Amino acid sequence: MEAMVTVAREGKYLTFSLAGEEYGIGILKVKEIIGMMTITRIPQAPPDMRGVINLRGKVIPVVDLRLRFGLEEGQYTEKTCIIVVEVARAGAKQQIGIIVDSVSEVLNIRGGDIENTPDFGSRLDTRFILGLAKLGSGVKILLDIDRVLGNEDFSAQIPTEEQGNRDIEKEMGI
Amino acid sequence: MNRMKLSVKLIAGFLSVAAIAAVIGMVGIYYINQITVADRQLYELDTVPIAKMGAIDTHFQEVRVLYRDFIAQKDEAKRKGYMDKVQELRAANNEAIKFLEPTMTGPDEKKLLDDMKGGLAAYRQAMDKVSSAVAAGKPEEANRVMAEEGAVAAHQLDEVIGKLVDMHIKDAEESARHNQSMAKMAITISIVLTIVGVLLAAGLGIFLTLMITRPVNRIVEGMTEGADQVAAASSQVSASSQHLAEGASEQASSLEETSASLEELSSMSKQNADNAGQAKAMMGEAKTVVDKANRQMSDLIEAIGEITRSSEETGKIIKTIDEIAFQTNLLALNAAVEAARAGEAGAGFAVVADEVRNLALRSAEAAKNTSNLIEKTIKAVHNGNQLTTATQEAFKANAEISGKVNQLVDEIATASEEQAHGVDQINTAVAEMDKVTQRTAANAEESASASEELNAQAMQMRGFVEELMAVVGGSGAASSSSPLVQAAAPAPRRRAAGDVARKPVIKALPPAGNKKRPKEVIPFGKDEEFKDF
Numbered sequence: 001m002e003a004m005v006t007v008a009r010e011g012k013y014l015t016f017s018l019a020g021e022e023y024g025i026g027i028l029k030v031k032e033i034i035g036m037m038t039i040t041r042i043p044q045a046p047p048d049m050r051g052v053i054n055l056r057g058k059v060i061p062v063v064d065l066r067l068r069f070g071l072e073e074g075q076y077t078e079k080t081c082i083i084v085v086e087v088a089r090a091g092a093k094q095q096i097g098i099i100v101d102s103v104s105e106v107l108n109i110r111g112g113d114i115e116n117t118p119d120f121g122s123r124l125d126t127r128f129i130l131g132l133a134k135l136g137s138g139v140k141i142l143l144d145i146d147r148v149l150g151n152e153d154f155s156a157q158i159p160t161e162e163q164g165n166r167d168i169e170k171e172m173g174i
Numbered sequence: 175m176n177r178m179k180l181s182v183k184l185i186a187g188f189l190s191v192a193a194i195a196a197v198i199g200m201v202g203i204y205y206i207n208q209i210t211v212a213d214r215q216l217y218e219l220d221t222v223p224i225a226k227m228g229a230i231d232t233h234f235q236e237v238r239v240l241y242r243d244f245i246a247q248k249d250e251a252k253r254k255g256y257m258d259k260v261q262e263l264r265a266a267n268n269e270a271i272k273f274l275e276p277t278m279t280g281p282d283e284k285k286l287l288d289d290m291k292g293g294l295a296a297y298r299q300a301m302d303k304v305s306s307a308v309a310a311g312k313p314e315e316a317n318r319v320m321a322e323e324g325a326v327a328a329h330q331l332d333e334v335i336g337k338l339v340d341m342h343i344k345d346a347e348e349s350a351r352h353n354q355s356m357a358k359m360a361i362t363i364s365i366v367l368t369i370v371g372v373l374l375a376a377g378l379g380i381f382l383t384l385m386i387t388r389p390v391n392r393i394v395e396g397m398t399e400g401a402d403q404v405a406a407a408s409s410q411v412s413a414s415s416q417h418l419a420e421g422a423s424e425q426a427s428s429l430e431e432t433s434a435s436l437e438e439l440s441s442m443s444k445q446n447a448d449n450a451g452q453a454k455a456m457m458g459e460a461k462t463v464v465d466k467a468n469r470q471m472s473d474l475i476e477a478i479g480e481i482t483r484s485s486e487e488t489g490k491i492i493k494t495i496d497e498i499a500f501q502t503n504l505l506a507l508n509a510a511v512e513a514a515r516a517g518e519a520g521a522g523f524a525v526v527a528d529e530v531r532n533l534a535l536r537s538a539e540a541a542k543n544t545s546n547l548i549e550k551t552i553k554a555v556h557n558g559n560q561l562t563t564a565t566q567e568a569f570k571a572n573a574e575i576s577g578k579v580n581q582l583v584d585e586i587a588t589a590s591e592e593q594a595h596g597v598d599q600i601n602t603a604v605a606e607m608d609k610v611t612q613r614t615a616a617n618a619e620e621s622a623s624a625s626e627e628l629n630a631q632a633m634q635m636r637g638f639v640e641e642l643m644a645v646v647g648g649s650g651a652a653s654s655s656s657p658l659v660q661a662a663a664p665a666p667r668r669r670a671a672g673d674v675a676r677k678p679v680i681k682a683l684p685p686a687g688n689k690k691r692p693k694e695v696i697p698f699g700k701d702e703e704f705k706d707f
Contacts, residue, residue: 012514014507027514033507035500078500103503105531106510106524 009131010111015140016083016100019071022140023100024107024133025085029145031095032084033103036076053082053097060084062097063149074101087146096149107140109133114142180386187382194371201367205360212353220346223277224339226270231335233263233270234294238328241301245308245316257305267294283341290334297327390646397639405632408625415622422615429608436604440597447590450583457580464573471566478559485552492545499538506531 013024014033034055039062041051048067052059062082066074079102086093114131128147133140237260244256271291278284300323307316509527513520 012510014511027511030511033504033511035504078497081504103507106507106514106528 009114009142010109012106012108013133013140013142014083015104015107016081017102017104018065018069018100019074022104022138024109024140024142025083025145026130026142027106029085029087030083031086034082034084034097036078036080036082036099050099055084055097058095060095060097062099064099065148066099066101068098068148077101085145085149087149089150098145098149107133107135109135109140109142183382183385187378190378191371191375194374198364198367198371202360202364205356205363209353209357209360212349212356216346216349216353219277219279220342220349223274224342224346226274227335227339227342230267230270230290231332233267234297234328234331237263237297237301238324241304241320241324245304245313245320253308260301264298280341283338286334286338286341290331290338293327293331293334297324297331300324300327387646390642394639394643394646398636398643401632401636401639405629405636408628408632411625412622412629415618415625419615419618419622422611422618426608426611426615429604429611433601433604433608436597436601440594440601443590443594443597447587447594450587450590454580454583454587457576457583461573461576461580464569464576468566468569468573471562471569475559475562475566478555478562482552482555482559485548485555489545489548489552492541492548496538496541496545499534499541502534503531503538506534 012027014027014030015022015024017023032055037053037055039051039053042049042061045051048064050062050064050067052061054060064073066072076099080099081103082097082099083103084095084097086095088094113134115134116131117126117129120126128144128150130142130144133142240256240260240263244253244260247253247256271287271294274287278287300319303319304316304324307313307319506527509530510524513524513527516523
């Protein structure tokens with residue numbers, strides 16, 4: 001089970017930074033990477049839902065991942081990018097843009113470098129994390145973007161995501 | 175009395191003495207006159223009547239003799255001659271009686287005179303009888319009448335005359351006694367008056383002498399003191415004048431030094447003014463330099479602005495490059511995503527994409543570095559700009575200061591010129607002062623000699639005062655002499671070379687110690703009486 005999971009998680013990831021941390025998304029989930037562009041706000045939308053963009057005639061909703069993770073709202077800069085991902089929602093594939101601080105690179109992460117998410121306690125839902133990739137001295141959080149952008153509003157369940165991250169760091173001796 | 179003039183006092187005194195003498199003389203004259211009158215009375219009322227009475231008696235006796243002869247004479251002519259003689263004698267007797275009448279003052283005398291008259295008349299009647307008897311040729315009758323009536327009458331007459339003579343002699347004695355007593359009284363009164371007069375005159379004399387000598391003594395004392403003081407003061411004046419002269423000459427030398435210093439000062443002031451002028455010129459040059467520097471600073475600021483603009487342009491370009499690199503990176507990433515999607519077929523493309531991405535990253539890195547550099551440049555330029563602005567401000571301040579310094583130097587130059595001018599004026603004034611000081615020195619020396627002369631005159635005055643003292647108080651009082659005056663007298667005489675040779679006034683006056691005795695001036699009488707005053 002362990003090996004299978006490891007093999008399944010091995011592959012290319014698109015890494016990006018968000019609030020100082022490095023995250024990774026499976027490259028096959030990524031549809032396109034674009035720079036920041038005009039976002040049209042949608043009334044009544046949840047706070048993390050920034051609005052929609054018009055990408056070459058296609059209207060795509062955009063989620064601010066910071067807000068999604070309950071992090072502090074950041075300023076959009078030249079490096080701010082929108083990663084258009086294709087997620088399975090309600091059985092259908094849907095393209096959603098996620099706003100990240102900056103896109104880093106495409107990394108080929110070996111299975112041996114990926115570790116499971118440690119148990120932070122029953123209160124914390126860590127299902128949206130695929131694993132933690134050890135690269136050099138740092139750790140990249142590999143996200144299960146389907147779950148991240150899933151319907152369940154986990155942001156309410158993890159109001160102290162930042163705190164959780166810190167706990168992780170502490171536990172890992174950083 | 176003290177306020178009266180000396181002459182008035184003296185005249186009054188002597189007049190008083192003269193009045194006393196006059197009183198004494200008048201009293202004496204009065205009494206002598208009285209005695210003379212009494213004497214005359216003695217003579218007229220007593221002595222002369224006695225003689226007259228004697229004469230009457232004699233005449234009577236002659237008449238008796240004549241009648242006897244008449245009786246005896248026979249010759250008619252001779253008788254006639256006798257009768258004439260009788261008539262003559264009778265007339266003489268009548269005259270004598272007439273003379274006697276007023277001299278008979280008392281009632282007894284008058285009665286006796288009447289008796290005498292009666293006696294004479296009775297005798298005359300008897301004689302008339304005799305005459306008629308003789309005429310009738312009866313000589314016996316005549317003799318008888320003669321012997322009877324004539325003898326009785328003659329006897330009576332003799333008695334009366336004797337009484338009268340006695341009475342008159344008594345009167346004369348009384349008168350003589352009276353006169354003697356009067357003379358005694360006159361002598362007594364004269365002695366008393368003389369004593370009183372002498373006493374009064376002596377008292378007045380003493381009083382007057384006191385009146386005169388006391389103030390004169392005071393004056394003499396005061397004058398002596400004054401003369402001493404004048405002598406002392408004049409010697410002091412002399413000393414101070416000499417000091418003054420010395421001081422003036424010192425001052426003169428100081429003034430010469432001052433003059434020399436002032437000339438130095440003047441030249442220094444002039445040099446100062448010149449230097450200030452040079453400094454002014456230099457400041458003008460400095461100002462042009464500063465202005466030039468200011469302009470260059472402006473140019474520099476412009477250049478820096480240009481650099482800033484260029485840097486900003488470059489920054490924009492770099493940004494564009496960065497954007498391009500970013501886009502390229504995105505493209506490379508997209509390409510990588512596509513290559514990954516393509517699986518094995520996209521492996522080569524993935525490598526290319528990776529390379530492109532690397533290039534993009536390097537581009538971005540280079541752009542970032544360049545951007546940093548440019549940012550640094552811009553920062554440096556900004557700093558430079560600030561510095562330049564500060565420098566420009568400083569230069570402006572410098573220019574201002576230069577202007578002020580220029581002004582100040584200008585003022586210094588003007589002030590130095592004025593100072594030089596002022597120093598020249600001071601020099602002139604100092605020269606004047608020098609002249610004045612020389613004059614002062616000369617004057618001081620003159621005044622020193624004058625005060626010496628004054629001293630000599632004070633000494634002389636002292637001599638006069640001593641003389642006066644001798645006059646007033648006798649020779650013993652005038653012997654003391656103040657040592658101060660003598661000490662002050664032999665002060666050395668120094669005269670300026672140009673001083674007018676003055677004749678000492680003292681030579682024109684008689685020497686103080688001339689040998690006039692006070693007694694010769696005012697003979698006061700006995701010295702002993704006035705020694706006490």
